[in-house]
Amino acid sequence: MSETLYIDARYNGAVGRGNGGYVAGAMAAFIPGDAEVRIMRGFPLGTPLAIRRHPDGAVSCHLGAQELGRAHPLRLELEVPPPPALAAARAAAARFQFLHASDVRGCYVCSPRREPGEGLRLFCGPLPEGGDNIVAGVWEPGPELLDERGQVAPIQVWAALDCPGGYAIAALAPDVGIQLLGTCAASLKRPLGAGESYIVSSWQLAPPEGRKRFMGVAIHAVTGELMACARQIWIDAGARIPAAG
Structure with missing residues (x-):
């Protein structure tokens, strides 16, 4: 069965396209654990998008022949400063x-x-x-x-x-x-x-x-x-x- 991704219109960013963080989270949902997502093009709203899985564990999202984004697993190592009060x-x-x-x-x-x-x-x-x-x-x-x-x-x-x-x-x-x-x-x-x-x-x-x-x-x-x-x-x-x- 083919997998798809759909970004509802309510989850827009500033200009009628998917909010970047929400889009990244939608892509990351196909990968267990930490993930890195590259957004190559704006994700249209209210449009079924095709998901493809790759042998290296990556997942890509497509609109027709265009690749919109790609996610892959990783272990994020990041030095985080203490939060403000x-x-x-x-x-x-x-x-x-x-x-x-x-x-x-x-x-x-x-x-x-x-x-x-x-x-x-x-x-x-x-x-x-x-x-x-x-x-x-x-x-x-x-x-x-x-x-x-x-x-x-x-x-x-x-x-x-x-x-x-x-x-x-x-x-x-x-x-x-x-x-x-x-x-x-x-x-x-x-x-x-x-x-x-x-x-x-x-x-x-x-x-x-x-x-x-x-x-x-x-x-x-x-x-x-x-x-x-x-x-x-x-x-x-x-x-x-x-x-x-």
Whole structure:
């Protein structure tokens, strides 16, 4: 039986295409454990996409003859800085400035225009200078994000790991072009629950190289326990975003 992937329209990014973190999580669902996902083209919404498995354990996603993305297993090793305190993360979230104000509804992960239950409403703002973390916010997953095990679904955790990296880039370099998530490697350490508060933060892993920027993102419990982390490569798309597909 052939395998397919379908990104519902509610899970859009900034411009009517699949949110990068959600797309990466959808691809990672075909691989047990940690995974790295490369997004080659925008994933169209509301369109059945073909999944192909490869002998090396990789999984690719296709729209006709076009390969949109590829995921492969790996063991993510990432040095994660300590999270800011909960009060500092809440204060940073209060400084959040939405990057996608031209979209009526906005990104599934970071849009303040979505009502509770319609998006993750994860708002990351700048932290005071002097620490490794550049931005932080507080995520409080709702019950609609739980899977059949009563835990926040892994695909939702992958989604939450996306946008903080983009906001960290904007805080570092306000004049950069539109940023697109190109590659995301993630490790989900422990299950998350609904109704809990989690500290989400992002930092720079290495200096930029051309159009590429290298970011880390982490989700911590308020006790400081690491729940999930990601290593990202973002691509500067300039002033315009390529069409999906």
